[in-house]
Amino acid sequence: MTSPVRFERHDDVLVIISDSPPVNALGAGVRDGLKEGVSQGINDPAVKAMVIRCDGKTFFAGADITEFGKPPKGASLHEVIDMMDSSEKPIVAAIHGTALGGGCEVALACHYRVAVPSAVMGLPEVKLGLLPGAGGTQRLPRIVGVKAALEMVAIGDPIPAKKAAEVGLVDRVVGEDSLEADAIAFAREVADKKPIPRVRDKTVAPDPEAVEEFKKKHGRRMRGFDAPAANIACVVAASELPFDEGMKFEREQFMKLMTGTQSAAQRHLFFAERQAAKIDDVDPKTPLRPINKVGVIGAGTMGGGISMNFLSAGIAVTIVEMQQEALDRGTGVMRKNYEASAAKGRIKPDAPEKAMGLLTPTLSLEDLADCDLIIEAVYENMDVKKELFTKLDTIAKPGAILASNTSYLNVDEIAAVTKRPEDVVGMHFFSPANVMRLLEVVRGEKTAKDVLATVMALAKKIKKVAVVAGVCHGFIGNRMLSPRQIEANKLLMEGATPQQIDKVHTDFGMPMGPFQMADLAGVDIGWHRDPSRIESIRDALAAEGRWGQKKGAGYYDYDEKRNATPSPRALEIIEEFRAKSNLPKREITDQEIVERTLYPMVNEGALILEEGKAQRASDVDVVWIMGYGWPVYRGGPMFWAQNEVGLKKIVDGLEKHGFKVAESLKSAAETGAALK
Ligand code: TC6
Numbered sequence: 001m002t003s004p005v006r007f008e009r010h011d012d013v014l015v016i017i018s019d020s021p022p023v024n025a026l027g028a029g030v031r032d033g034l035k036e037g038v039s040q041g042i043n044d045p046a047v048k049a050m051v052i053r054c055d056g057k058t059f060f061a062g063a064d065i066t067e068f069g070k071p072p073k074g075a076s077l078h079e080v081i082d083m084m085d086s087s088e089k090p091i092v093a094a095i096h097g098t099a100l101g102g103g104c105e106v107a108l109a110c111h112y113r114v115a116v117p118s119a120v121m122g123l124p125e126v127k128l129g130l131l132p133g134a135g136g137t138q139r140l141p142r143i144v145g146v147k148a149a150l151e152m153v154a155i156g157d158p159i160p161a162k163k164a165a166e167v168g169l170v171d172r173v174v175g176e177d178s179l180e181a182d183a184i185a186f187a188r189e190v191a192d193k194k195p196i197p198r199v200r201d202k203t204v205a206p207d208p209e210a211v212e213e214f215k216k217k218h219g220r221r222m223r224g225f226d227a228p229a230a231n232i233a234c235v236v237a238a239s240e241l242p243f244d245e246g247m248k249f250e251r252e253q254f255m256k257l258m259t260g261t262q263s264a265a266q267r268h269l270f271f272a273e274r275q276a277a278k279i280d281d282v283d284p285k286t287p288l289r290p291i292n293k294v295g296v297i298g299a300g301t302m303g304g305g306i307s308m309n310f311l312s313a314g315i316a317v318t319i320v321e322m323q324q325e326a327l328d329r330g331t332g333v334m335r336k337n338y339e340a341s342a343a344k345g346r347i348k349p350d351a352p353e354k355a356m357g358l359l360t361p362t363l364s365l366e367d368l369a370d371c372d373l374i375i376e377a378v379y380e381n382m383d384v385k386k387e388l389f390t391k392l393d394t395i396a397k398p399g400a401i402l403a404s405n406t407s408y409l410n411v412d413e414i415a416a417v418t419k420r421p422e423d424v425v426g427m428h429f430f431s432p433a434n435v436m437r438l439l440e441v442v443r444g445e446k447t448a449k450d451v452l453a454t455v456m457a458l459a460k461k462i463k464k465v466a467v468v469a470g471v472c473h474g475f476i477g478n479r480m481l482s483p484r485q486i487e488a489n490k491l492l493m494e495g496a497t498p499q500q501i502d503k504v505h506t507d508f509g510m511p512m513g514p515f516q517m518a519d520l521a522g523v524d525i526g527w528h529r530d531p532s533r534i535e536s537i538r539d540a541l542a543a544e545g546r547w548g549q550k551k552g553a554g555y556y557d558y559d560e561k562r563n564a565t566p567s568p569r570a571l572e573i574i575e576e577f578r579a580k581s582n583l584p585k586r587e588i589t590d591q592e593i594v595e596r597t598l599y600p601m602v603n604e605g606a607l608i609l610e611e612g613k614a615q616r617a618s619d620v621d622v623v624w625i626m627g628y629g630w631p632v633y634r635g636g637p638m639f640w641a642q643n644e645v646g647l648k649k650i651v652d653g654l655e656k657h658g659f660k661v662a663e664s665l666k667s668a669a670e671t672g673a674a675l676k
Pocket of ligand 1: 100132134271274
């Protein structure tokens with residue numbers, strides 16, 4: 001097999017070049033090639049210095065994640081990095097694209113680093129539940145100090161070349177189009193400089209204040225995750241221990257993380273996210289429909305949020321409302337949201353003007369005639385949607401994609417009122433639509449393949465993670481939410497409190513439990529609005545005006561800042577309703593709550609897969625992580641069931657509580673096969 005690494009001599013400089021698409025991950029072949037190249041450079045008397053660079057779109061983007069958990073092959077990254085570090089001839093890393101993880105560690109083991117202005121460098125391993133285990137946690141603080149290192153390793157966001165140069169991570173920012181030539185020239189400049197600067201020889205002062213401040217600042221976002229604490233501990237070790245001891249500590253911490261369930265879950269998500277973009281029966285080369293202008297119907301919270309996604313990506317939007325006042329209010333909220341982001345420095349100061357300049361507000365549906373994609377975000381009612389699509393069919397230009405943001409309704413039924421059902425698709429955004437990353441793309445029976453491919457590509461452009469769902473009530477996410485809610489309500493009837501049930505969910509790692517969610521969404525949603533008809537606890541709360549956060553009262557009581565406290569009145573209402581049922585009140589364990597609220601979600605997920613309403617189990621995981629805050633470190637419901645709990649236990653639990661278990665779940669539990 002030919003090596004992905006080649007060597008080119010430029011007089012006294014040896015250039016070692018990796019060409020391993022798509023991202024020059026440091027797989028066995030690349031590591032072996034690097035080792036061979038560096039060894040040649042060291043041993044060839046005519047070579048005075050070396051340059052390491054990559055072909056393609058990026059410098060090494062990290063270790064090859066697909067190799068993790070498999071038997072080791074070829075030279076280890078440590079071996080290669082040690083060899084580079086100890087070379088008596090200087091090595092220059094020539095960086096473009098994304099020098100990430102192991103790639104950044106290769107650069108750190110080089111004696112010098114040059115980068116093009118568009119390059120970024122970072123140690124994102126923490127996002128995979130890991131730490132930079134090839135010396136990154138020990139070398140980086142020695143260059144940038146404890147404070148900056150903590151941000152880079154324990155949060156994992158990369159920094160651009162200019163910033164890297166400011167903090168001493170990059171020695172020179174070179175020409176965007178002359179990386180190799182500039183790196184060779186730089187290598188010649190430093191070829192005879194002695195001693196060779198080695199990061200390992202530096203020391204870094206401990207900074208306990210910075211560590212405390214960091215923990216305080218990021219405590220919330222790191223909650224539940226193992227990796228951030230391990231990364232922090234390694235950075236601290238870098239400031240307290242000699243290099244070799246620090247490396248030993250880093251190794252121990254790395255192995256702990258690598259063999260734990262969290263990293264497996266986080267790595268699963270990395271690939272699941274990318275896999276979700278692929279549609280089994282659609283050729284990735286399918287020609288896409290051009291989308292230069294998007295129409296959005298409805299300027300409420302949802303319509304406004306949806307529009308912002310496109311405006312932020314530089315795509316013009318025509319937004320339609322029925323009343324001028326609602327239109328003004330909607331566009332006003334969008335402007336305010338942009339301005340707040342600019343004030344927080346999240347977007348450039350001129351971004352709000354730029355985005356709002358691409359927006360055309362109107363009261364006329366006819367103004368959507370030139371749109372390439374029209375998304376309706378109106379009231380969730382089949383008759384309303386049908387009427388709207390009938391009109392759109394007469395207005396939209398041929399080839400325009402007609403999308404519904406429905407979260408439950410039958411997209412085929414909506415499509416059937418048009419003469420072009422092949423152009424109709426569901427685009428289910430999650431609220432707030434400008435923030436939440438999930439997009440469920442609902443594939444109707446007749447949705448054309450190029451429509452699907454176009455919407456999936458567009459999703460990537462607006463930075464969403466899109467998952468294809470089939471037509472069924474609630475698609476993937478909301479369909480799985482339903483059994484959870486049903487069981488949570490039953491548990492209330494049997495004696496559990498909203499607090500107990502919610503706490504089981506938040507302790508599990510969810511951002512909120514079923515009743516906190518009900519209070520946020522509105523207890524009155526879907527309520528029949530007849531206070532004399534009390535058929536459920538929810539009805540009883542709604543009848544008393546306890547509609548949730550917006551009313552300051554629901555399953556919980558709320559203060560003006562919407563902080564929740566347990567509500568004696570809500571508990572009374574629950575008890576009154578419960579007492580009428582004659583159900584005996586009993587102690588309910590937290591484990592029973594897990595078994596009855598989370599296991600049925602897995603069961604529903606299995607049914608969704610059986611019915612072909614999701615393409616793969618990992619898609620279900622992506623939906624629940626991106627759309628509902630399932631803890632990333634548990635990998636999504638299907639991953640959790642298979643890898644943390646075990647399917648046998650799930651099936652036994654479901655049977656114990658009298659659920660009808662999906663056949664596929666039963667057989668996977670028996671055979672040990674993976675859920676597909
Ligand atoms: C590490 O380094 C640990 C070191 C310790 C050692 C002891 N490995 O994201 P894209 C694949 S941990 C294998 O769509 P983009 C990806 O699956 C690693 N494969 O492209 C996809 O495959 P598909 C630390 C990888 O342009 C294809 O490449 N590094 C890896 O939107 C294209 O990917 C990271 O965490 C990999 N490391 O973004 C960086 N990376 O086409 C991870 C990508 O078959 N990578 N693939 O679906 C990224 O953040 C992004 O891929 C990117 C490019 C920014 C490099």
